[in-house]
Amino acid sequence: MHTLRNFWRLARPFWLSEQKYPALLLLVATVLMTLCLVGINILTNFWNLHFYNALQDKDYQGFILGGLQFILLQIGTATFTVAAFHFQQKLTLRWRRWATRNMLDQWLDSQRYQKMKLTGADVDNPDQRIAEDIDLFIVKSLKLSLGLLTSVVSLFSFLHILWQASGLVSIPFAGQSVVIPGLLVWIALVYALLGTGFAFWLGRALPRLNFMQQRREADFRFSLMRLRENADSVAQYRGETVENLRFNQRLEAALENFWALVKKQKLVMGYSTFYLRSATVIPMFIMAPQFFAGAFSLGRLTQISAAFGEVHAAIAYLVEVFPELSEWKSVIDRLVGFQERLDSVEVESKVIVGQQSKGFHIKDLDIWLPNGRRLLTGFNLSLQPGDSLLINAPSGYGKSTLIRAITGLWPHASGSTAFDRERTLTLSQKPYLPLGSLREALWYPHPPHHEKDTALRLAMQQVGLQHLSEHLDQELDWAQTLSIGELQRCAFVRALMTRPELLFLDESSSALDSVNEARCYQLLKQTLPESILISVGHNASLEHFHWQVLELQSESQWEYRKANVGDAACQSRGDYSAIED
Template identity: 85%
Template structure:
């Protein structure tokens, strides 16, 4: 029941959204086609009766009619199968599109993707949960639910045939014989329940093994992706042997769990194969004495055997799909875990964000680490348009954390921060260049302006990227194509194009030589005279581009001093 509650918690948003009416129509159509298949199976059961009776009686005319009926039944089966598949896939497509967009909005909303990384129990591989687990959840949920529906309808449809057939079986006792009402039904029920119970016991470890397998496979893929993203660094360190060892460790962990999963699946497969196939001969052995005594014809025996198989298969459905059921449960567990982390992550910063058109003001700002250690206490700051501030402190003192707290990205803080948030931009040490054209990367996160091609080329030339001006509309993974220094200069182009009112520079020139660093800062001072610049850096050479220097000493001790900047 816990898994079913989690399933409904994940599925409910879609089935109560604006998509519910077209989705319900597709679901009704899928169910109708599935029930049509059950109807064809019922007709096929009666076909067994008449066709095999015709064979036994050597009725050639009845045989030909049976052959024609068989062709029509197969056409009906094919039609309903294709139609059910069509509507089910359309529903899957619509559901996956909505569910993926919905989870992406939650993940990206209020910058949860970033805040999840700051928590102690960060979610593993959110990309897999969004891209793969949602698809598996929908596909398996529809398949299993339609399978249950088919089994229930088949069970009640064939129970009547099997109950009536039980009257043909007489049980000898004490020199007499008597009929047990519904004997074949009770035998099918007991056989299925015993088999299902044993299958659940044998496969009780499958959900956990499937959960672990998905996680370890995702970890292995993530390690491969990390090498591709950091190929230059690994090559410079000549760390291939270490990386290969890590790959082997993660691969072996996945394969070890995979083999444990295979061993359990072999046990279930062997048991279920014997169990399901043995059910087809049970009614024949039960009814053999009456059949050989001439109590009923071959067609009746065939019909009863087929009906017994349908009833047994309907009851034993869970045995047949137990491995899929285990995989489905693991997917539900992974998605509900991700959903709970999205719901519970602390998205609001303790710093009160206030919109202020001119200037920047920080009041009573306290910052601490997740473990409780204080980084800053009672911090105050006031800057007017055109002011520039350099934050200087040893590594680990909280310089970058101060920027994150002011911009609302650090949840472990309190105080107030007032500035024009709608016209603010942060340049980080490792610039983000999205997939797409270089032009789109330079304007990110804003869309490129069609009439600003001249401004783009001029800014690129000013920062020393003139060799890239002819590649503005080329599609590349620019984060892998450009050096870190080139990427940082692209970020300065971004600032020159978007002209923010407040610009945070978090060691954004760390990969530049002194000449290029000076050139980029001079461009900012020249083209953004009214912008507030707040820089984080270690180089003393940066002081000459700022009006003030903020030095952090300890949580309650900091100092500001004026400098004479270069104009």
């Protein structure tokens, strides 16, 4: 029941969404085609009666007629099978598109993808859960539910045939022949229930092993991706031996779990194969005495045997699909875990980020760690258009965390800030360049303006990237193609083109030499004279490009002063604790 509740928790949003009516039509069409297939099976059961009677009676005309009927039944089977597949796949496509977009929206909304890393243990491999687990969940859910529907309908359709056939079986008892009503039905029921229970006992570890297999396969794949993304660094460290060892460790973990899974699957597979196939001969042995006594024909025996098989298969459906059922449960567990993590993320920052078109203000800003330890208390700041501030401190003093708190990305903070949120840009130490053309990467996160290509090429030339100006339409993994210095200069081009009112530079020139750093900052001051610049860094050279300095010192101290002015010009002091970068 717990798994069914989790299933409905995942499925319910789609079936209550704006897609519910077209999805319901597709589901009804799929169910109708499935019921038609059950009808074909019932007709085939009666065909067995007449065809094998014709063989027993050596009725050639009946044999030919049975052959033609068989062809028509196969055409019907093929038609309804293809139609059911068509409607089921269309429903799968519509459901997956909606479910994937819905989960992507939740993941991206309010920067959950980033805050999940800051507010507790991150979920392993969210990319797999969104890209693969959603697809598996939908495919398995439709397949298992339609299979269950087919089994239930088949059960009640063939029960009548089997119940009537039970009247032909008499058991000698105390010198008399006793007929037990529905004997074959009860035998099928008991056989199926016992077999199903034993199959579940044999495969009780499969859901856990499937869950672990998906995780370990994803971990192995992710480690390979990490090498590709950091190929230059690994090559410079000559870390191939260590990386190879890590790959092999993760591969072995996946293969060990895979083999444990195979051993369990072998037990379930061997048992279920014997169990399901043996059901076809049970009614023949039960009815053999009456058949050889001439109580009924070969066709009747074949019909009863087929009906018994259908009833037994319907009751034992869970045995047949148990491996898939365990995989389905593990997929549900993974998706529910991801959904619960998304729901638990504290998306609303305690820092009130207000909107104003001009200027930048911080009031009563407090920052603390997740355990409640205070890091910064009662910080206030006011900057006007054209002002510039350098936040200076050695590495590890939390300069980047201060920027996160100001912009509302650090959940462990309170107070208020006010600035033009729509026209704010942050340049990080390692800029992000998305997949696509270089033009799209330079304009990110805004759509490219082709009519401004002349200005774009000029900006690239000014920062020393003129050699890339002829590759604006080329699509590459630019983040891996360019050096870190080129990436940082691309970020400066992005700032020059988007012209933000407020620009955060989080060690965004750390990979540049002094000449290029000075050139980029001078371009910002000349091109964006009314923009507010807030830089984070520990290089003394940056002070020349800013009016004011916030200096984070050791032992919980901070100092706010005018740039290039001695201690006598110190304006204010306060408590500060080291914040992790």
